[in-house]
Amino acid sequence: MKAVILVGGLGTRLRPLTCKTPKPMIPMVNQPFIEWMLLRLREQGVTEVILAVQYLAERFRETLGDGSRLEMKLHIVEEPEPRGTAGAVKNVEHLLDGPTFVLNGDVMTDLDLKAMLDFHREKQAKVTISLTPVEDPTQFGLVEMDRQNRVQRFLEKPRPEDITSDLINAGTYIIEPEIFRYVPPNEFYMFERGLFPVVLQTGDPMYGFPSRAYWTDIGKPQTYIDVHHDVLIGKVKYKFLGRQIADRIWLEGDAEIHPSAQVVGPVVIGPGTVIQRGARVIGPTVLGARCVIGPECNIEGAVLWENNRLDEGVVLRNCVLGKNNVIGERTHITDGAIVSDDCSLGAENRLERGIRIWPGTALGERAISF
Numbered sequence: 001m002k003a004v005i006l007v008g009g010l011g012t013r014l015r016p017l018t019c020k021t022p023k024p025m026i027p028m029v030n031q032p033f034i035e036w037m038l039l040r041l042r043e044q045g046v047t048e049v050i051l052a053v054q055y056l057a058e059r060f061r062e063t064l065g066d067g068s069r070l071e072m073k074l075h076i077v078e079e080p081e082p083r084g085t086a087g088a089v090k091n092v093e094h095l096l097d098g099p100t101f102v103l104n105g106d107v108m109t110d111l112d113l114k115a116m117l118d119f120h121r122e123k124q125a126k127v128t129i130s131l132t133p134v135e136d137p138t139q140f141g142l143v144e145m146d147r148q149n150r151v152q153r154f155l156e157k158p159r160p161e162d163i164t165s166d167l168i169n170a171g172t173y174i175i176e177p178e179i180f181r182y183v184p185p186n187e188f189y190m191f192e193r194g195l196f197p198v199v200l201q202t203g204d205p206m207y208g209f210p211s212r213a214y215w216t217d218i219g220k221p222q223t224y225i226d227v228h229h230d231v232l233i234g235k236v237k238y239k240f241l242g243r244q245i246a247d248r249i250w251l252e253g254d255a256e257i258h259p260s261a262q263v264v265g266p267v268v269i270g271p272g273t274v275i276q277r278g279a280r281v282i283g284p285t286v287l288g289a290r291c292v293i294g295p296e297c298n299i300e301g302a303v304l305w306e307n308n309r310l311d312e313g314v315v316l317r318n319c320v321l322g323k324n325n326v327i328g329e330r331t332h333i334t335d336g337a338i339v340s341d342d343c344s345l346g347a348e349n350r351l352e353r354g355i356r357i358w359p360g361t362a363l364g365e366r367a368i369s370f
């Protein structure tokens with residue numbers, strides 16, 4: 001079985017974390033998100049994957065190569081210009097030869113792909129769309145089906161009085177390659193607004209596969225943090241890279257934890273990280289590789305990528321730090337704030353309420369404070 005993963009988006013909502021790193025390559029619990037997706041696909045019987053790439057393609061090649069490290073065959077195909085979701089698959093049509101999974105490269109889900117494939121075969125569908133229930137469907141595209149789950153209608157951002165279902169498109173599809181004859185070549189073309197409405201008109205069998213599997217788009221700062229929390233508290237089936245050294249504390253490689261420091265799980269600690277005297281690290285938190293958590297720092301609900309140095313008394317709460325940052329004494333970073341890469345923040349700054357710090361920023365002492 002083959003799969004196409006769409007990884008060509010610009011990831012604008014997650015900037016500045018995506019300025020230098022394409023969204024599917026950003027770390028999820030210290031592993032590139034796309035790598036986790038590939039391993040999960042392999043576990044479910046997918047052995048050949050095509051990555052439809054557009055932006056920072058070389059970053060995918062450097063990390064993933066031809067896929068042999070992950071024991072799968074990987075094609076990294078670059079689009080000449082953004083083709084949209086369906087146009088991107090049309091661009092790799094020559095590599096498809098049977099029912100194919102198509103996945104968004106920014107969705108964290110533990111959907112049972114084998115069950116979805118059985119459903120697709122049993123229904124003799126040409127297109128199967130995974131569906132997930134949401135509480136407030138007015139922000140999404142609803143999918144209406146008949147009793148046999150055959151798709152009848154798509155409703156974009158419905159008004160409350162028009163809501164007849166709570167099921168939305170969850171961004172995982174199984175598609176028979178012949179369906180791509182409806183997609184114009186070399187054009188920007190989307191699944192939701194282009195191909196699927198056409199398939200409704202042609203009458204090719206298109207079915208919805210509802211599931212209560214975990215499902216979240218990692219593409220917004222708060223959902224990126226929330227997904228980490230969900231993984232750490234066990235809401236998603238997830239294999240951690242490290243070994244468990246205490247109750248819900250996972251360690252990758254070696255780390256130094258000062259005897260007076262306090263670590264309360266769920267916490268993942270990357271290789272070579274040092275937690276110094278009196279520091280408190282409270283889960284759900286991920287510390288990347290080679291971070292130094294200075295004396296008396298207080299960290300809770302944070303996601304740190306690699307090589308961050310926190311000086312004494314830094315407070316991090318519900319925030320993200322990219323890589324290679326130096327954070328000065330007693331600086332507080334809280335409430336969804338994001339510091340991207342290679343920043344140097346002086347002492348006693350207060351970054352809160354979703355503030356975003358661009359790569360390479362240098363801030364003096366108390367430059368931002370309230």
Ligand code: GTP
Pocket residue numbers: 006007008009010011012013014023052053054079081082083084085088103104105106219
């Ligand atoms: P935002 O800019 O933050 O909206 O993110 P995005 O660009 O990733 O867009 P969106 O979340 O709508 O995209 C859904 C999935 O499709 C993501 O995995 C994208 O990488 C992918 N995608 C979107 N547009 C294209 C495209 O033109 N080509 C390819 N190959 N993939 C695309």
